[in-house]
Amino acid sequence: MPDTFETGSFAKGAYGGKVQGQAQGPGQGQGLGQDRVLGASGARQARGYTVSEINRYINNLMKASPELLDVSVSGEVSNFRPHYSGHLYFTLKDSACSLRCVMFRGAASRLRFKLENGQNIVARGSISVFERDGQYQLYCEDIRTDGVGDLYIAYEQLKLKLSEEGLFDQQRKKALPLLPGSVCVITSPTGAVIRDIVNVTSRRFPRAVLKLLPVQVQGALAAPQIARAIGLVNEQGLADVIIVARGGGSIEDLWAFNEEAVARAIAGSAVPVVSAVGHETDFTICDFVSDLRAPTPSAAAELVFPEAAALWGRVDQCGKLLRYALQKKSEQAKRRLLRCMSSRVFARPTFMVDDARMRLNGAEEKLMGAVGAVGARNAAKVALLSARLDALSPLSTLARGYAVATGVPGGETIKSIADVVVGQHIAVRVRDGALECRVVGIDGGDGADKEIDGVDKDINGGGGANKDVDADTDKDIDADTDKDAGII
Numbered sequence: 001m002p003d004t005f006e007t008g009s010f011a012k013g014a015y016g017g018k019v020q021g022q023a024q025g026p027g028q029g030q031g032l033g034q035d036r037v038l039g040a041s042g043a044r045q046a047r048g049y050t051v052s053e054i055n056r057y058i059n060n061l062m063k064a065s066p067e068l069l070d071v072s073v074s075g076e077v078s079n080f081r082p083h084y085s086g087h088l089y090f091t092l093k094d095s096a097c098s099l100r101c102v103m104f105r106g107a108a109s110r111l112r113f114k115l116e117n118g119q120n121i122v123a124r125g126s127i128s129v130f131e132r133d134g135q136y137q138l139y140c141e142d143i144r145t146d147g148v149g150d151l152y153i154a155y156e157q158l159k160l161k162l163s164e165e166g167l168f169d170q171q172r173k174k175a176l177p178l179l180p181g182s183v184c185v186i187t188s189p190t191g192a193v194i195r196d197i198v199n200v201t202s203r204r205f206p207r208a209v210l211k212l213l214p215v216q217v218q219g220a221l222a223a224p225q226i227a228r229a230i231g232l233v234n235e236q237g238l239a240d241v242i243i244v245a246r247g248g249g250s251i252e253d254l255w256a257f258n259e260e261a262v263a264r265a266i267a268g269s270a271v272p273v274v275s276a277v278g279h280e281t282d283f284t285i286c287d288f289v290s291d292l293r294a295p296t297p298s299a300a301a302e303l304v305f306p307e308a309a310a311l312w313g314r315v316d317q318c319g320k321l322l323r324y325a326l327q328k329k330s331e332q333a334k335r336r337l338l339r340c341m342s343s344r345v346f347a348r349p350t351f352m353v354d355d356a357r358m359r360l361n362g363a364e365e366k367l368m369g370a371v372g373a374v375g376a377r378n379a380a381k382v383a384l385l386s387a388r389l390d391a392l393s394p395l396s397t398l399a400r401g402y403a404v405a406t407g408v409p410g411g412e413t414i415k416s417i418a419d420v421v422v423g424q425h426i427a428v429r430v431r432d433g434a435l436e437c438r439v440v441g442i443d444g445g446d447g448a449d450k451e452i453d454g455v456d457k458d459i460n461g462g463g464g465a466n467k468d469v470d471a472d473t474d475k476d477i478d479a480d481t482d483k484d485a486g487i488i
Helices: 009-015 051-064 150-164 192-204 222-236 260-267 285-289 297-304 308-341 351-392 394-399 473-487
Strands: 036-038 044-046 071-082 088-093 098-103 120-130 135-145 183-187 210-214 241-246 273-277 404-407 425-430 433-438 458-460
Touching (some): 051 120, 071 098, 150 260, 150 285, 183 192, 183 222, 192 210, 192 241, 192 297, 210 222, 222 241, 260 285, 273 285
Parallel strands (some): 098 135, 183 241
Antiparallel strands (some): 036 044, 071 088, 088 098, 120 135, 404 425, 433 458
């Protein structure tokens, strides 16, 4: 909008003149006029602006353009940088150019799939300038995939994530009880699903106990309600089995059963969970993480509850088999009893005792004979060993007229003339006592007898040695015995 104005202090301070223009400057309006300043020479000069004023002006121009307020831009994601605050920063590019993009946390929280580099997307939002850097960029409000649907990508991403965590492993699956006391059905209270389950259950197992936990099965509130209902059953122990059920529909209709919150609630349930979502061709994350998948809600009731008629038939069959087994066992016992009654034990009860007594007597006689024979052999061995010991005894040697001389007072056995000196007192042990003697001469074996002036002796006839003879004499006699035995 054309306007006439005076320049501010910037122009006046520099040039001190008046300026007229056709548009407001940056920060004053939308226009950037061709303002001129008259210098001292009268020449017109261009007005100066700051960087902030220029960036702000360009930003205002873009915001004022209706074509840039709501645009959809397609391209490939690159330089994707998720910020810890929840904002998403990335670049859209094609074969020739690139465009910087930002998606703030509020809009990013509504994305149904995880943004990744290399994805082809269509981003919708507005284009404006980030004044600080002078960069224009696309402020995204919504992002959808270009080609494959957003929900399908989100489904595959969550499926891969939970599979890597092991939530689909067969080892985690819990077996269903044969006869559940009660079953909780988590579904809509107004749909056909609950009626189908009730009808099938009533036909198969009329005494079954069904409990309905009403929840929404479609919409934004469905997933939190389903997860909360599963947790309630576990906390209060309401049932032995949980059936999570819904009728068929599109992927959008069944999306609540693809939410991570529902999947983790099922995985954390201590009560077995049966998934009965959609038709047989519909697969949800709930099907993979549950303990058992039923193709339809009606099939879930058939899998959980056995058929009562079949059970009664099985009970009858087991009863017949039990009666047959008992009858056969009884007949075998009767035949065994008859055989026992016809045996000699029943005809003559003391027969086995008498027979055992006879065997015992025979064994006793054999044992006594064996003990006597062993005793005789051992007595003969003892007599033989005693005779050998007597032959080697020093006392036997002395009884044959030999004597043993020992020094006094040491008691050493005298084995040679070199062991004594003339005048030395010695003890001589004979068969019935000991003699105390003094050496008055020594015969060296050359045939010349030396004169013996006299021999002092004391005879102990009490069978014991004189008190001056050391008790160790016996040991020396034993040592000499071996030599004497050689002479014998």
